Amino acid sequence: MSDLRALYQSLILDHGKNPRNKRVMHDCGDAGQCRCTEGFNPLCGDKLTLYVRANGDIIEDLSFEGHGCAIFTASSSMLTEVLKGRKVSEIRRILDKYLDMLTNEKAIPDPEGLGKLAVFGGVKDFPTRVKCATLPWRALEVILEGVDGQQEIVNTETD
């Protein structure tokens, strides 16, 4: 178990230091295919803009910009990496499972369904960091609920 934990920690460190898909989508909001939402976690100071480009029911591309702690950065990076190319319906299932893992006291992490995202289950042991790990996912939730051409700001302290 400690080997697994170490592997998990190195995954978070790697993504925290070398985030994937950290870039702006400049056509956001114009064509309607790309949506973006801003998110802010005042408890830690994490701040992001999440960009999602859909093609039909496939999410073709995801990226983010922002700054914050290593857990926030790793969570945003892995979200974009793991979800790219998946169907919206599949992404909704992963999203629900991920938020459940981190916010539901009784939820048992299911690594089968979450793949390497299950590493963030360990964040639950540090309650003050849970919102760092959920912020990009809350932003994604808003985008999937999506109102075209409207930007909504996610603030972890208002829900």
Ligand code: ZN
């Ligand atoms: Zn943070």
